[in-house]
Amino acid sequence: MPDGKIMKALSGFYYVKTERGLYQCRGRGLFRKKKLTPLVGDNVNFDIQEDNEGYITAIKERRNELKRPAVANIDQAIIVVSAKEPDFSTLLLDRFLVLVEANDIRPIIFISKIDKLIDTELAEIQSYQSIYQKIGYQVELISAQENKEYDQLSNYFANKISVIAGQSGVGKSSLLNRLNPTLEIDTNEISTSLGRGKHTTRHVELVEIYNGLVADTPGFSSLEFDTLDLQSLPVCFPEITKRQHDCKFRGCMHVNEPKCAVKQAVDVNEIALFRYEHYLQFYQEIQSRKPRY
Known part of the structure; x- marks a missing residue:
């Protein structure tokens, strides 16, 4: 029985990638009885039916999982926070860091839109960068102007499964498009009345970035510590x-x-x-x- 990795979940279908190609699968009824839902990132066994379709028969043991977004077996979470529009917030960043740490996932911090800063604002962001680096976090400052910077980010993605997390409007989809222009993920401008971007990502999918996989997700739908003691x-x-x-x-x-x-x-x-x-x-x-x- 072949095995593979779930790359996308959409409308009750799971798209499983193997060395031989991509298969559209459904989950067996036994998963519902066990209250077990296949997740993007799951390593699974499946039964091929016909025309590259099949049924998932077993879900292999997970290393970790997130509920919102629903992704399994994650190596790292890249937390994207903007330096401006919306304004940089250490409180919001620390909420994301705690949620990621609580799930035993390695966090990496990307601070976007530094090209929008004046010199004094950039100096302040760099001081925060230094504080978080001393704690032990890797922190990258990125702008929308420098393609060279994006090439330098490649080492973060190779041979890893990453999830992108961050507030709406910080440029998560734009970041993915710059890293892999073939993705053409929809983006929206900041809503000036609300001070945040509109949600443009509707489902969870693993996309290929620099020889790694990245979960293009709607982000954390909840920043509450509802399961943390x-x-x-x-x-x-x-x-x-x-x-x-x-x-x-x-x-x-x-x-x-x-x-x-x-x-x-x-x-x-x-x-x-x-x-x-x-x-x-x-x-x-x-x-x-x-x-x-």
């Missing part, structure tokens, strides 16, 4: 994880506890104050979340 939150901040073993109390949550190594690091600027403030904001948000029954 308080104990897992510190792990989503690498600079907190690095220091939490030096806290006096085991299980320290770095909020009100005395002799907390994390708070001491904030006091001496070893941890950026805005990152710690976002940690506290997310902590309160999760703590005040209504329980689900």
Whole structure:
């Protein structure tokens, strides 16, 4: 029985790529009984019927998965945030970083539209770039003007499955089109009345970029921490994880506890104050979340 990878999901059909070509498949009824849905990125076995059509018979074990967007077996998430239009937001970036870290996926940060900045604004963005790089994140500044920059991004994609995440209007589809001009993904201008772009991507699909696969998705439809618990939150901040073993109390949550190594690091600027403030904001948000029954 052949095996392959689901490259696209659309209207109940799954398009499975193998060495011999692309097959349009449906899922077996047993998946519905098990409440298991095939996802783009899944490695599957399938039964060929005729005319390159078939039925998926088994889904192999997943390394990880996202619910929104629905993608499995992801190596990394490229978080695209704009320097301007819409304005750069560390709060929004940190929300994306926490969501990605919580799913045990490696984040990479692309800051787009730097060509729209004046010198003082660029200097501020570069200072944030330095802060995130010191934490351990890879951060690239990209513009709509320099094709050379896009060629230099190729190493991020080779032999990996990536998901592109980011707020509407930051240029995710434009980025993919520049990386692979044959895609011709629809893009829309920023809605000036709303300050954000219109959603143009309607389904999940893996597209080929620089010898890798990228999930062209509608992005995260929710930025809520609806499945993240308080104990897992510190792990989503690498600079907190690095220091939490030096806290006096085991299980320290770095909020009100005395002799907390994390708070001491904030006091001496070893941890950026805005990152710690976002940690506290997310902590309160999760703590005040209504329980689900």
